[in-house]
Amino acid sequence: xxxxxxxxxxxxxxxxxxxxVLSVSLIVLFFTNHSEAQGIKGKVRSSDGEPLAFASxxxxxxxxxxxxxxxxxxxxxxxxxxYDVLVQYLGYKSQLETIIVTDGWIVKDFVLEPQEYTxxxxxxxxxxxxxxxxxxxxxxxxxxYHRLQIQKYSMTVYLKGTGKLTDAPFxxxxxxxxxxxxxxxxxxxxxVSRITFTQPNKVEEKVISIxxxxxxxxxxxxxxxxxxxxxxxxxxxxxxxxxxxxxxYKFQYEGSFFDQNVIVSKIKVTPRSRGEQVFEGxxxxxxxxxxxxxxxxxxxxxxxxxxxxxxYAPVAENVxxxxxxxxxxxxxxxxxxxxxxxxxxxxxxxxxxxxxxxxVPEIIDxxxxxxxxxxxxxxxxxxxxxxxxxxxxxxxxxxxKLLNEYEKESLKEQEEPDVVKxxxxxxxxxxxKYNQAYWDSIxxxxxxxxxxxxxxRDDSLATVEAAKMSDVDSVASKAKKKYQPLDFMNGSSYSMxxxxxxxxxxxxxxxxFNTVEGFxxxxxxxxxxxxxxKLADSVSVLRKSFNIEPELRYGFSSNRFYxxxxxxWSSTLPVSGTTFGIKGGRYIYQFxxxxxxxEQVNALYTLVFRQNYMKLYEQDFAQAYWAHRINGGITYRVxxxxxxxxxxxxxxxxxxxxxxxxxxxxxxxxxVETNSDSFADHDILKLNAELEWRPGIKYGIRNGRKYPINDxxxxxxxxxxxxxxxxxxxxxxxxxxxxxxGIQHNYTFGVSGKLDFNLSAGAFLSNDQVYFPDFQHFxxxxxxxxxxxxxxxxxxxxxxxxxTNSKYFSGIxxxxxxxxxxxxxxxxxxxxxxxxxFVNYLKTDNSPNYWEVGYSLDNLxxxxxxxxxxxxxxxxxxxxGVRFGIATFINVSFD
Numbered sequence: 001x002x003x004x005x006x007x008x009x010x011x012x013x014x015x016x017x018x019x020x021v022l023s024v025s026l027i028v029l030f031f032t033n034h035s036e037a038q039g040i041k042g043k044v045r046s047s048d049g050e051p052l053a054f055a056s057x058x059x060x061x062x063x064x065x066x067x068x069x070x071x072x073x074x075x076x077x078x079x080x081x082x083y084d085v086l087v088q089y090l091g092y093k094s095q096l097e098t099i100i101v102t103d104g105w106i107v108k109d110f111v112l113e114p115q116e117y118t119x120x121x122x123x124x125x126x127x128x129x130x131x132x133x134x135x136x137x138x139x140x141x142x143x144x145y146h147r148l149q150i151q152k153y154s155m156t157v158y159l160k161g162t163g164k165l166t167d168a169p170f171x172x173x174x175x176x177x178x179x180x181x182x183x184x185x186x187x188x189x190x191x192v193s194r195i196t197f198t199q200p201n202k203v204e205e206k207v208i209s210i211x212x213x214x215x216x217x218x219x220x221x222x223x224x225x226x227x228x229x230x231x232x233x234x235x236x237x238x239x240x241x242x243x244x245x246x247x248x249y250k251f252q253y254e255g256s257f258f259d260q261n262v263i264v265s266k267i268k269v270t271p272r273s274r275g276e277q278v279f280e281g282x283x284x285x286x287x288x289x290x291x292x293x294x295x296x297x298x299x300x301x302x303x304x305x306x307x308x309x310x311x312y313a314p315v316a317e318n319v320x321x322x323x324x325x326x327x328x329x330x331x332x333x334x335x336x337x338x339x340x341x342x343x344x345x346x347x348x349x350x351x352x353x354x355x356x357x358x359x360v361p362e363i364i365d366x367x368x369x370x371x372x373x374x375x376x377x378x379x380x381x382x383x384x385x386x387x388x389x390x391x392x393x394x395x396x397x398x399x400x401k402l403l404n405e406y407e408k409e410s411l412k413e414q415e416e417p418d419v420v421k422x423x424x425x426x427x428x429x430x431x432x433k434y435n436q437a438y439w440d441s442i443x444x445x446x447x448x449x450x451x452x453x454x455x456x457r458d459d460s461l462a463t464v465e466a467a468k469m470s471d472v473d474s475v476a477s478k479a480k481k482k483y484q485p486l487d488f489m490n491g492s493s494y495s496m497x498x499x500x501x502x503x504x505x506x507x508x509x510x511x512x513f514n515t516v517e518g519f520x521x522x523x524x525x526x527x528x529x530x531x532x533x534k535l536a537d538s539v540s541v542l543r544k545s546f547n548i549e550p551e552l553r554y555g556f557s558s559n560r561f562y563x564x565x566x567x568x569w570s571s572t573l574p575v576s577g578t579t580f581g582i583k584g585g586r587y588i589y590q591f592x593x594x595x596x597x598x599e600q601v602n603a604l605y606t607l608v609f610r611q612n613y614m615k616l617y618e619q620d621f622a623q624a625y626w627a628h629r630i631n632g633g634i635t636y637r638v639x640x641x642x643x644x645x646x647x648x649x650x651x652x653x654x655x656x657x658x659x660x661x662x663x664x665x666x667x668x669x670x671x672v673e674t675n676s677d678s679f680a681d682h683d684i685l686k687l688n689a690e691l692e693w694r695p696g697i698k699y700g701i702r703n704g705r706k707y708p709i710n711d712x713x714x715x716x717x718x719x720x721x722x723x724x725x726x727x728x729x730x731x732x733x734x735x736x737x738x739x740x741x742g743i744q745h746n747y748t749f750g751v752s753g754k755l756d757f758n759l760s761a762g763a764f765l766s767n768d769q770v771y772f773p774d775f776q777h778f779x780x781x782x783x784x785x786x787x788x789x790x791x792x793x794x795x796x797x798x799x800x801x802x803x804t805n806s807k808y809f810s811g812i813x814x815x816x817x818x819x820x821x822x823x824x825x826x827x828x829x830x831x832x833x834x835x836x837x838f839v840n841y842l843k844t845d846n847s848p849n850y851w852e853v854g855y856s857l858d859n860l861x862x863x864x865x866x867x868x869x870x871x872x873x874x875x876x877x878x879x880x881g882v883r884f885g886i887a888t889f890i891n892v893s894f895d
Contacts, residue, residue, distance in 0.1 A: 044068050053326075200411060249269050262289065279298065522553040567583065635691075646681045648667055674772055694708070716743050722738075767806070782798065816858065855867070
């Protein structure tokens with residue numbers, strides 16, 4: 001039932017990690033052991049003599065089983081006794097044998113015949129509805145039942161992942177080999193865990209043992225546990241059992257067969273529109289129970305082809321759960337190519353059924369069946385629990401309504417109904433200390449020869465590495481890192497003990513060029529003291545920190561030195577926290593505090609094209625600030641600033657571009673509302689108050705620590721700025737009131753598309769004296785580079801032309817299609833390419849209607865974005881062009 005589906009592709013060395021982490025992998029769940037020295041072993045083959053990899057060898061009278069390995073071999077330790085052994089493999093007839101285990105191993109090979117399907121069970125004729133439609137409608141109606149029918153279950157899970165790097169860029173092959181990674185050699189990781197699931201959303205995992213070769217990383221499946229095929233989506237992909245499945249899939253009946261006393265129907269699943277985020281393949285449904293018997297489905301993610309297989313088995317009456325899972329994927333990115341396989345074997349189920357769902361009524365498909373008079377309709381005035389106790393038949397639609405209401409009632413009864421997922425993860429202290437003998441005794445799947453050789457190779461390498469370690473090279477010694485050349489530029493932290501550390505920020509990006517300072521150097525440093533206190537509930541942790549962060553900069557042309565320092569205290573709990581501090585100094589800022597142009601991009605355009613877009617002013621200031629996150633849904637911030645601001649002028653005319661006809665623009669931006677006084681030196685005493693609200697926010701719990709899940713609710717922002725006049729005897733003090741309301745959100749329409757929007761509106765309630773730094777500025781762009789985020793800024797608008805001290809409305813809207821123009825071609829959709837359109841609009845009291853439209857190709861080569869569009873003033877074309885950026889699915893942030 002559990003389907004682990006995540007993004008992770010681990011290679012053995014750091015160089016390869018940077019590339020391969022973009023790849024996709026699919027995983028699932030595992031196993032445990034018996035330690036007797038006898039049992040059964042052998043091979044499972046097809047009638048053609050081909051080994052059947054990952055076939056299920058199931059002991060019916062134990063309700064337990066193991067899979068075969070890639071070579072079709074299996075091995076099952078059993079005490080003496082008589083066992084009914086059932087061997088299953090998708091597409092082949094199951095085979096049942098009674099085997100007596102005495103002393104030693106019983107060698108038993110199985111030969112499976114291809115499955116024969118019959119159409120005699122149903123009526124199939126020209127013009128009639130395909131029987132698959134009725135089967136799937138009933139299975140979809142029962143999907144939530146199968147998800148809720150187990151109140152709690154535990155299982156032991158064995159997970160094995162094996163990967164090969166099959167190709168790499170020729171110029172990196174020698175480097176990779178020096179790091180110990182060779183092409184076409186298997187690298188394997190294994191883990192054994194005990195996992196417990198409790199309705200509605202609690203997962204607990206204890207890792208019993210972990211073994212890896214190559215990179216010594218945990219192979220725990222816990223971070224990847226996502227959902228089941230009875231859910232609406234699996235990692236964003238519509239399940240064939242989703243309520244909306246018929247919008248995305250066509251179903252075709254392929255025949256039926258008899259297996260383990262049930263009739264199983266084979267259903268072909270075909271996407272109505274092939275491409276990413278949909279499945280294709282076969283799902284096998286048990287008649288009358290309308291549960292999954294097995295499945296073999298393929299999909300693609302970011303251009304990587306993925307295949308998922310699950311083989312189910314009965315673990316209680318009318319309860320079928322996955323016994324064997326296999327996931328394969330392969331792909332190529334930046335010249336690196338690999339094949340990766342994951343096997344999960346789940347064993348030793350302990351099941352606690354949901355007593356509310358003991359009675360299962362007859363499900364009627366009203367589209368093709370006559371509805372009997374005794375069929376009961378869903379009644380909102382009666383509790384869902386009472387209606388579930390009735391045995392009268394129900395139509396599939398009424399039954400689905402009933403289960404939906406039952407689930408809602410159950411969630412309301414939770415202590416914390418806003419918690420949508422809860423997970424606990426623990427690693428046994430002995431997990432990494434077991435030897436080869438232990439793994440040989442508990443492993444349910446024999447290793448292949450390649451895997452054995454891989455372990456031998458990496459065990460010897462690990463021994464060599466361990467020998468290199470000494471007392472001097474211990475963890476404690478490493479913590480006291482010594483200064484290295486260029487640390488002041490690369491960034492580094494040095495531990496002083498007792499939670500205290502000092503260091504440098506990453507300072508390469510603080511080196512640049514602009515026309516106000518010329519060539520400029522910057523340096524950021526920090527002092528940090530942290531502490532943690534476990535609270536009375538023994539789970540929650542109070543984290544406190546104190547930070548001092550000075551930052552310096554010097555301009556060689558202006559011959560001016562600037563500096564500021566920030567003293568910050570913070571205290572955080574799982575979903576709440578406070579931050580307060582003071583900061584001040586003399587520093588340079590962009591007029592738009594959102595810094596619409598990056599320093600390095602501005603330096604590039606200034607030096608190469610003689611276009612100086614960055615506009616700066618000087619500020620002597622002191623500020624006190626306070627921020628309080630009440631919970632994940634509400635945060636407020638307040639700060640008070642006193643500052644003296646001064647106008648700055650260009651001091652440098654240098655550029656690589658020396659053609660006549662192009663000169664640097666003034667450091668005073670062009671704007672439709674300003675006059676010369678807007679840039680005059682002035683004083684300001686300003687109060688800023690902001691409120692952020694995420695209505696209906698949901699939470700998750702990880703190891704007892706609660707955290708907000710922000711992507712499920714919109715972000716609503718309300719801000720107010722008040723500048724107090726009369727603080728200057730010379731009359732050059734800012735005096736205004738400014739109020740703004742904004743909303744940001746993204747919404748996914750199944751797999752058909754995704755909408756991102758960022759809307760804001762505001763007004764200066766009074767504007768007796770507003771200087772340009774306090775105008776409302778908007779995120780313009782005049783470079784070929786597009787900012788991060790699909791709805792973060794305008795693409796073609798001037799940086800400051802429409803800045804205002806009046807009323808305004810701003811709207812940035814971005815829509816991503818699954819299939820639009822070029823993505824009508826399956827080849828492009830399978831490659832991960834997405835098409836988008838954007839429509840952006842801005843209106844102020846004193847500006848024309850500015851709007852821009854555009855089109856973009858996203859996820860090009862998996863990580864890039866290309867945009868094309870144009871901007872207009874009213875109906876007049878203003879400018880257009882091409883913009884390049886990072887794919888919208890990649891979230892990038894800079895501290």
